Amino acid sequence: MKRSEHLLVCLMEECAEVQQAVAKSLRFGLEDHHPERPDLTNEAEILTEFYQLVAVMDLLQEEEMISSLSEVEVERIKKRKLEKLGEYMDYSRNTCHLVED
Ligand SMILES: [Mg+2]
Structure with a gap:
């Protein structure tokens, strides 16, 4: 796998992680949390995964794999x-x- 493909898979994974965090929020509420992560609410999970997605997109754009x-x-x-x-x-x-x- 090429580096560019690897980064695109990372982008795809972050999209899926945003989806998962939103799904958990709908099922259990924004204020709920994973049993093993009591200090991270579902709302915080959404924000974390969203900004991880942004970080990967920023890198793809900085490296000009995706247009800015x-x-x-x-x-x-x-x-x-x-x-x-x-x-x-x-x-x-x-x-x-x-x-x-
Ligand atoms: Mg993530």
Whole structure:
């Protein structure tokens, strides 16, 4: 396996670890924790895994294996995502599948 492939697998693993931390939070709550890690809540696990993902992405971009985007482009992508989230939340609310917290 090439180094670039190894780093892409690391990126994939971190994505999966974020997913797992979010799933645990949904199943047991943000304030709960793994029995063997009482000092790390599920919320903290989400943050830890997210920033580990960011660290791997940063490395991939620093080494130019993945393109870097301008801050303007990043903000445009984030803004568009938030707009889509709102649209689909409205759709889900209107089809009676989304209830307010
Ligand atoms: Mg991790």
